[in-house]
Amino acid sequence: MTKILVFIEQRNGQIKKASLEAAKTAADIAKSLNAEISAVAVGNEINSLDSVGGYGVSKVYHLKNAELGNYSSSAYTQALSNFVNANGTEIFFFPATSMGKDLAPRISVKMDAGLAVDCVALNVEGGQIIATRPIYAGKALMDVKINSTKKVFALLPNVFNAGAPSDQKAEVIIENVESPNLNVKTVEIKKAEGKLDVAEADIIVSGGRGMKGPEHFGMIEELANLLGAATGASRAVVDAGWRPHSEQVGQTGKTVSPTLYIALGISGAIQHLAGMRSSKFIVAVNKDKDAPIFQIADYGIIGDIFDVVPKMIEEVKKIKA
Amino acid sequence: MKIAVCVSHVPDTATKINIAADGKSIDPSGVTYVVNPYDEFAIEEALKTKEKLGGETVAISLGGEANKESLRKALAMGIDNAVLLKDDSNRDSISIAKALAEEIKAQGADLVFCGKQSVDLDNSVTGQLISEILGYNSVSVAVTFNLDGNKIICEREIEGGKEIIETTLPAVITAQKGLNEPRYASLKGIMAAKKKVIEEKQPAQSGSYLEIVAMKRPAAKQAGKIVGTDASAVPELVRLLREEAKVI
Numbered sequence: 001m002t003k004i005l006v007f008i009e010q011r012n013g014q015i016k017k018a019s020l021e022a023a024k025t026a027a028d029i030a031k032s033l034n035a036e037i038s039a040v041a042v043g044n045e046i047n048s049l050d051s052v053g054g055y056g057v058s059k060v061y062h063l064k065n066a067e068l069g070n071y072s073s074s075a076y077t078q079a080l081s082n083f084v085n086a087n088g089t090e091i092f093f094f095p096a097t098s099m100g101k102d103l104a105p106r107i108s109v110k111m112d113a114g115l116a117v118d119c120v121a122l123n124v125e126g127g128q129i130i131a132t133r134p135i136y137a138g139k140a141l142m143d144v145k146i147n148s149t150k151k152v153f154a155l156l157p158n159v160f161n162a163g164a165p166s167d168q169k170a171e172v173i174i175e176n177v178e179s180p181n182l183n184v185k186t187v188e189i190k191k192a193e194g195k196l197d198v199a200e201a202d203i204i205v206s207g208g209r210g211m212k213g214p215e216h217f218g219m220i221e222e223l224a225n226l227l228g229a230a231t232g233a234s235r236a237v238v239d240a241g242w243r244p245h246s247e248q249v250g251q252t253g254k255t256v257s258p259t260l261y262i263a264l265g266i267s268g269a270i271q272h273l274a275g276m277r278s279s280k281f282i283v284a285v286n287k288d289k290d291a292p293i294f295q296i297a298d299y300g301i302i303g304d305i306f307d308v309v310p311k312m313i314e315e316v317k318k319i320k321a
Numbered sequence: 322m323k324i325a326v327c328v329s330h331v332p333d334t335a336t337k338i339n340i341a342a343d344g345k346s347i348d349p350s351g352v353t354y355v356v357n358p359y360d361e362f363a364i365e366e367a368l369k370t371k372e373k374l375g376g377e378t379v380a381i382s383l384g385g386e387a388n389k390e391s392l393r394k395a396l397a398m399g400i401d402n403a404v405l406l407k408d409d410s411n412r413d414s415i416s417i418a419k420a421l422a423e424e425i426k427a428q429g430a431d432l433v434f435c436g437k438q439s440v441d442l443d444n445s446v447t448g449q450l451i452s453e454i455l456g457y458n459s460v461s462v463a464v465t466f467n468l469d470g471n472k473i474i475c476e477r478e479i480e481g482g483k484e485i486i487e488t489t490l491p492a493v494i495t496a497q498k499g500l501n502e503p504r505y506a507s508l509k510g511i512m513a514a515k516k517k518v519i520e521e522k523q524p525a526q527s528g529s530y531l532e533i534v535a536m537k538r539p540a541a542k543q544a545g546k547i548v549g550t551d552a553s554a555v556p557e558l559v560r561l562l563r564e565e566a567k568v569i
């Protein structure tokens with residue numbers, strides 16, 4: 001029976017949502033290929049690892065060592081490649097997070113497997129997995145097929161639906177890792193202060209050059225706070241020094257696909273769209289009716305952000321009250 | 322120290338992409354090609370490292386004759402030598418990485434810079450692949466790079482922050498925007514680059530694991546709804562988000 005494995009990412013002992021999306025997707029594919037599925041996590045202490053059972057994976061291996069709490073490309077690659085080669089894994093799914101995208105290619109070399117990253121759809125046709133992935137900054141899509149027996153896929157976060165979990169618990173099997181290879185070692189993690197990151201947020205409120213200056217981003221922050229959203233920015237405002245680069249959405253910033261993306265005073269240049277076009281709902285406020293952002297917006301207001309945004313704050317306050 | 326930079330030659334991000342008649346590639350007519358933007362950060366970091374610590378720099382590109390334009394640009398910025406691994410076939414990332422790794426080994430480079438991502442097929446895997454093939458240490462998506470003796474300290478961008486990473490040579494680093502400000506080629510550099518010979522080599526063949534089945538346009542989004550033309554439309558917008566889209 002074909003063996004399928006899915007990587008469960010933890011940071012700080014907490015399981016990341018993108019890996020649950022990958023787990024559910026991999027479990028569905030295992031069903032249609034009549035394959036066996038299990039999950040693997042690398043780390044030290046990991047909270048509620050058995051919860052992956054709720055997404056259709058009944059067995060999870062925990063490759064454990066006190067030195068594996070933080071990500072290390074060398075140690076994680078070593079632990080995972082030893083595991084997959086002993087276990088006989090043929091198909092390995094990763095979330096395409098910063099960790100998953102760093103690891104997937106390394107593991108593909110160790111497994112001698114073909115590799116498809118940033119998948120936005122996976123379809124099984126005649127026993128073969130056809131993966132769809134965006135290319136040219138999302139201006140086109142490519143369907144690919146991996147022809148080697150062993151295959152590695154990385155799934156773009158926020159695209160596949162993990163759904164509501166069942167109350168099934170997975171069996172957790174701990175495998176202690178001896179002397180991890182710490183040739184590449186994370187010595188510290190610097191957190192962006194108390195902020196929700198655009199790459200992980202469900203709602204993003206983004207501002208562009210139309211905001212006129214850094215002093216006006218207070219209203220973006222207020223709206224974002226009310227909605228439990230992250231604040232994002234176009235490159236124009238990051239280059240102007242109004243906002244930090246960590247907030248930049250787009251081709252040279254972050255690729256996001258939240259449930260709701262609110263673009264305020266952003267024209268919608270192709271490189272900006274590249275980073276956010278797969279958002280489920282897009283709202284645009286712009287005073288130029290011909291701004292390209294309206295071509296992909298689900299809802300738009302042609303108007304002045306300095307009138308519209310304060311009103312949005314007022315209305316959202318009402319519904320949250 | 323020998324420093325290698327991998328340079329890919331890609332369509333300018335502003336160009337319109339049309340799918341060719343075979344349905345599996347893009348139509349190159351009317352497309353302007355440039356040095357991959359992330360590779361400019363890689364080139365700059367190689368130059369800065371050489372200026373600080375000495376050594377020799379080489380740019381390597383795998384692809385057709387046209388890739389020489391990007392290699393020429395690397396030379397104009399100040400890279401010492403350039404090698405074109407001439408290959409017009411459609412290789413997947415693994416096959417490209419194998420050929421690049423082979424050349425990096427032949428060059429004896431112990432420090433390699435790549436871009437974080439090629440803005441054509443947007444894979445962002447080649448640097449990691451090369452490092453595993455060669456058994457080098459590596460850091461991807463680096464926003465800072467410091468080399469002291471044999472020791473490297475890098476910051477790598479992750480969700481909601483940065484990882485500060487320590488490692489040693491030999492290493493492959495992939496460059497993210499923010500790593501540095503790429504310099505402009507000077508007129509003198511451009512003139513000198515014109516005279517330099519770009520070495521051409523035939524890379525070994527290795528099969529591709531990945532087969533392109535089709536390329537297509539993303540489904541056109543249905544035209545959205547213009548809710549209104551001033552702030553009076555906001556209550557309706559909020560209602561739609563709440564009741565129709567059910568997102569707030």
Ligand SMILES: Cc1cc2nc3c(=O)[nH]c(=O)nc-3n(C[C@H](O)[C@H](O)[C@H](O)COP(=O)(O)OP(=O)(O)OC[C@H]3O[C@@H](n4cnc5c(N)ncnc54)[C@H](O)[C@@H]3O)c2cc1C
Pocket residue numbers: 207208209210211233234235236237248249250251252253254264265266267268269270271272275285286287288291303304305306334358
């Ligand atoms: C290689 C490369 C990579 C790039 N990567 C990125 C990237 O990652 N992310 C990114 O965002 N860009 C990127 N860009 C830049 C991109 O091309 C655009 O320049 C940028 O996105 C424009 O930002 P903007 O929409 O904020 O500004 P503008 O294009 O100047 O748009 C401002 C908008 O605000 C509107 N406006 C002004 N005042 C008001 C008002 N009072 N009320 C309502 N609307 C108002 C205007 O009508 C206009 O549409 C990249 C470019 C290149 C060449």
Ligand SMILES: Nc1ncnc2c1ncn2[C@@H]1O[C@H](COP(=O)(O)O)[C@@H](O)[C@H]1O
Pocket residue numbers: 326327328329330357359360363381382383384414417421434435436437438439440442443444445446447448
């Ligand atoms: N054909 C190529 N020739 C030289 N370098 C390449 C090539 N393809 C990719 N690279 C390097 O690998 C990086 C990441 O590319 P990719 O994995 O294709 O997104 C690029 O920024 C280049 O530094």
